[in-house]
Amino acid sequence: MRNRINNYGKSLWFGIVLLTLAACNDWLDVDPKSQVKDKxxxxxxxxxxxxLSGVYSIMTQEYLYGKEMTFGMLGVLGQEWDSQPTDYTDDLNYKYENTRPExxxxxxxxGLYNAIANTNKLLEEIEGKESMFTGINYDMIKGEALALRGFLHFDLLRLFGASYAENPKKAAIPYVTAYTSNIYPQDSVGGVITKVLGDLTASLDYxxxxxxxxxxxxxxxDDNGYLLNRQVHLNYYAVKGLMARVYLxxxxxQNAALCASEVIESGRFEWVKQENLTNAKMADLTFSTEHLFALNVVNLGxxxxxYFTGGNLGFALDETNLLEYYESAQDYRYxxxxxxxxxxxxxxxYLMKYDQLTGDVSTSxxxxxxxxxxxxxxxxxxxxxxxxxxxxxxxxLGALxxxxxxxxxxxxxxxxxVNFDALLLSEFRKEVIGEGQLFFYYKRLNSLSIKRTDVDAVGSGVYKLPIPKDELQNPGWVSNK
Known part of the structure; x- marks a missing residue:
């Protein structure tokens, strides 16, 4: 199936997210009824x-950030768990060519390119329609869409491209900026990063x-509260935080520090307070006040x-290893x-970050x-x-x-x-367990190994998920390995 990435979403219309990913070719044909709905x-x-809500909704699906890119596949690849479902055994051992990881x-x-296709469609349709919008909504929607395109491409790069530390000139992924059937060439790692930063910088203007x-x-x-709850949107400071991540x-x-400092100095994001954690029936389990950007996953509970209870589907840590993670039993996270x-x-x-209160206590x-x-x-x-x-x-020291x-x-x-690299890894992994960022941390540094495994991560190509075979049939495309 060639050139799938430029066709994802064409048999879907915004606001309806019915993606199963069982067969991507089911999306290729344009349904005339869908075209009417688009109009x-x-x-x-x-x-x-x-x-715009539809794009965020795609991202919440289990095959993307709703599981695999947070606590599922990415958590397993980062060796975060002592126990995981048996169908992740091949992922745990980086056997990407086997059926389930494949x-x-x-x-x-x-899924990521489908979200990009939907974003590109929105950007194409919104152009020149400023008079249709009230207040600042045109700028907000266009700005978020540009930021989402950068966000999604950056994570595709972190999944499928070489790390910048390995080779910024290595062919990686296509950066798709139009809703079209044209085949996009693979960009280099450095080229993708330049385009990500271009979209993010452009989004800030809006x-x-x-x-x-x-x-x-x-x-x-105010407009039914449309601009409330900016932390569940790619808002201005979330874009700045993402730029800090990309620059790093x-x-x-220099630029990474400037962007991170702007977020910190804004004072818009408050540290979670212990008194908001001690009462299990009222606890801020995800430390929500600290979120620059979060997805609203309606069926997270x-x-x-x-996935976070006993049984064959559970992801968990052994108590001994959990304490090794956190060093102190007084750590709020522990x-x-x-x-x-x-x-x-x-x-x-079992991780409680994603637990949701039910019954009478949930009303408050x-x-x-x-x-x-x-x-x-x-x-x-x-x-x-x-x-x-x-x-x-x-x-x-002050920052840590x-x-x-x-x-x-x-x-x-x-x-x-004395050993700053080991110290920063230890501090970082305490914060991001179940969020998918630990694997990306190792990859960014092109680390020779991943903690808790003896696999030669660089020599074995652990950090580059294989580009689907069908895509490599596109003219001029090469393996990312």
Missing amino acids: DLFSSEMGFKEA VRIDSLWC LKNDPILTGKIVTET YKKDY SRAEK LYQFKSGTGLSNSLR WPDSYRNKMAMIRLPEMYYILAECRHHTSGDV NEVRRHRGVTELSESDL
Whole structure:
């Protein structure tokens, strides 16, 4: 099946997300009825709002960030778990060519490019329609769409391209910027990063009036509250945080530090307070106040019940290893984000980040705590700042200790900086368990090995998921290996 990436989404219309990924070729034919729906959808401001929501909805699916790119496949590849479902055995051993990993990898490729196709369709349709929108909604929607295109391509690069540390000139993935059937060539790693930063920079021009930046108070009476809850959108500061992540990937420490510092100094994101964690019936389990950007996963509770309880489908850590992760039993993350297994699983500890309260107690649980799956969080900005200062100049300890102070653990001293790389890895992995970022951390550094496994990660090509075989039939395409 050739040139699938430029056709994903053509048999779908925005607002309806019915992707199974069982067969990507089911999407290739354009349904005349869908074309009519597209025309209707993009004839109003509400239609564009639904279209943007549809892209976010695609991202929440289990084959993308709703599981595989957070606690599922990416968690397994990062060696985060002591126990995982048996159908991840090949993933755990990096046998990407075997059936189950191959299906998951194909779904990642298909799903991310489908989201990009939908984003490109929105961007194509919104051009020149400023008069259709009220207030700043045209700028907000276009800005978010540009940012989403950059976000999605960057994660495709982190999955399928070589790391920048390995070879910035190596052929990686296509950067698709139009809703078209034309075949896009593979870009180099460096080329993709340049285009990601181009889209993100362009998005900031449209997001300069974002309420999260300007401080404008938005209420339910303002356009039905459309611009409320900016943390579940790729808002201005989320884009800045993403740019810090991208600049760090390409070892541009100066710009990475500037972007991370802007987020930190904004004061828009508050550290979670211990008093909001101690009451299990009211706990902010995902530390939601620290989210720069999170997905709203409407059925997150059922996924938590399915994957973070005892049984064959569970992802868990052994108690001994969990304490090794966190060093101190007083660490808020250790204390409040894990629960014990039962029966034969009583030595296992299950992540509670994604648990959702039910029954009578849930009625008083704040909406801001519900159904949140973090994509970018405040602590990462401090870790980026510390790493940048390590490579340039500045107070490394101050950045690291700011996180530790808000996690209930003792501060580090100068003597702890003797092996900075090992220290930063230890600090980072405490924060991101179940979020998919640990594997990307190892890849960014092109680490020779991944903690808790003796596999030669670089020599075995662990960091580059194989591009689906059908795509390599496109003229001029080459294997990413």
